[in-house]
Amino acid sequence: MSANRQFKLAARPVGMPKESDFSLVEAPMPVPGDGQVLVQTAYLSVDPYMRGRITGVKTYADPVNIGDVMVGGAVGRVVESKSPNFAVGDFASGQWGWREHAAVDARALWKLDPKAAPVSTALGVLGLTGMTAYFGFLEICKPQPGETVVVSGAAGAVGSLVGQIAKIKGCRAIGIAGTDDKVEWLTKELGFDGAFNYKTTSDYPAKLKELCPQGIDCYFDNVGGAITDAVFPLMNVFGRLSICGQISQYNLEKPELGPRLLAFVLVKQLKVEGFIVSRFQSRWAEGIAQMGQWLREGKLKYREDIVEGFENTVKAFIGMLQGDNTGKMLVKARD
Ligand SMILES: NC(=O)c1ccc[n+]([C@@H]2O[C@H](COP(=O)([O-])OP(=O)(O)OC[C@H]3O[C@@H](n4cnc5c(N)ncnc54)[C@H](OP(=O)(O)O)[C@@H]3O)[C@@H](O)[C@H]2O)c1
Structure with a gap:
């Protein structure tokens, strides 16, 4: 050595x-x-x-x-x-x-x-990733039973947990991910109510409308960019958006220009909030205990x-x- x-x-x-x-x-x-x-x-x-x-x-x-x-x-x-x-x-x-x-x-x-x-x-599930999903979703989106939750980056470490927590809380969970295998994993194994492959879907607004006929109450954003642009118009009044990550932008050499979306925040009276998981560090023991319990109960898979x-x-x-x-x-x- x-x-x-x-x-x-x-x-x-x-x-x-x-x-x-x-x-x-x-x-x-x-x-x-x-x-x-x-x-x-x-x-x-x-x-x-x-x-x-x-x-x-x-x-x-x-x-x-x-x-x-x-x-x-x-x-x-x-x-x-x-x-x-x-x-x-x-x-x-x-x-x-x-x-x-x-x-x-x-x-x-x-x-x-x-x-x-x-x-x-x-x-992962009992560390930073799990705490990001647990606190970033529950504290910012404050999901209610029966609400529709959309998760981007849904088959990744954080996203796959957020969708399952949404189901545990009695919500309808819709995921967006980058391969058909990931979409199948979300819907067949993790219990998401619907999902689509953003790389083979050309019309995100139409696909989201089809999968979210009652509109979107909560959006957990891991990716930003065109996917997130398509979500805003479908948000319901008093919807909540938890801005966790913007991975579609991290490797761009030039910043991408986007549409102007604040009118939706105004007329739909949305709450859009970013967070850094360390904000919740004093409550990690609580988050790990709850995620651990859901794992033991078989309600959460990773x-x-x-x-x-x-x-x-x-x-x-x-x-x-x-x-x-x-x-x-x-x-x-x-x-
Ligand atoms: N706010 C916080 O405190 C906090 C803490 C942890 C993580 N995060 C953020 O949460 C997000 C997820 O993190 P993670 O650790 O769970 O990573 P992850 O989702 O396990 O891995 C990253 C995934 O991003 C997707 N991706 C890559 N480029 C993309 C693009 N251009 N458009 C859409 N999707 C793309 C890929 O999946 P596809 O095959 O689906 O493209 C990839 O598997 C990241 O944005 C990260 O920065 C934030």
């Missing part, structure tokens, strides 16, 4: 990131100090927000600089401990980025119980799309941005 592989940002991507925008380098094995543990990465999360972090623009978080190790959530096994709170063999999740080992302050780690749930779920091998992290990241994943995209660094 002498070398520690890690991915650093090598160049700021133009458009869709390329493998050459990152470099795989070896660093010395870190040595944990007092209060720290040495974790060996088991799973890495690749997420759309990482695209924003490598643009070099400060938003709600600092950008990753050229030469920095990529940021990101990970799950790992403790292989050396200088903290009374962790023993060798414990599993933990934290934000140590794209590296195979890290010396991390124990206070920045969340201890996992592998008997309660597979440890990978700490990066899927992980796992790419094997730490060295394939960049491929997994680019693949996720291009829609390769169904459910949560993860990298398995080792057993």
Whole structure:
């Protein structure tokens, strides 16, 4: 155990990131100090927000600089401990980025119980993704039984959970996703009432009208762009729109001009609200407890799309941005 592989940002991507925008380098094995543990990465999360972090623009978080190790959530096994709170063999999740080992302050780690749930779920349904779906949908859309909920990016990590939570709350759930297989998964396995493939549908307004004959009460937006433009006119009076993500815009070299939609916000008296999931951090224990209960009750299903091998992290990241994943995209660094 002498070398520690890690991915650093090598160049700021133009458009869709390329493998050459990152470099795989070896660093010395870190040595944990007092209060720290040495974790060996088991799973890495690749997420759309990482695209924003490598643009070099400060938003709600600092950008990753050229030469920095990529940021990101990970799950790992403790292989050396200088903290009374962790023993060798414990599993933990934290934000140590794209590296195979890290010396991390124990206070920045969340201890996992592998008997309660597979440890990978700490990066998905029982982690940031699940909390984004749970709080971003329930707190902002405040769905009521019988209402129609539309979810874009519906077969992804967040979207697939939002549609199922909508069903648990007694709503009608309609999903929008990028392949026929994803549409089939949503409707046949996850219980969505309808879904369509936006890549093979030319008239989004007509398709949405067909699937939402009573109009749309709640829209959970993961993608933005033309799909979201088509939703606004179909919103019902006092509808709620939770703006979670705008992935259709993340890799554009020039910003896209859109139609002017605020007249719909006015006449339909809509509430449009963006959120960053960290807003709800103080309530994560509540969200994880509820999602865990729904999982145990069989009311909620989740899927992980796992790419094997730490060295394939960049491929997994680019693949996720291009829609390769169904459910949560993860990298398995080792057993
Ligand atoms: N606000 C927050 O705090 C917060 C937290 C987490 C995530 N998010 C946002 O939530 C969204 C979903 O995140 P996730 O982690 O669940 O990712 P994900 O949905 O699992 O993966 C991204 C998906 O986006 C879709 N996509 C890519 N390009 C697209 C385009 N041009 N138009 C429409 N869809 C496109 C792809 O599916 P298709 O095959 O369907 O195209 C791809 O699988 C992202 O926008 C992310 O930024 C926000």
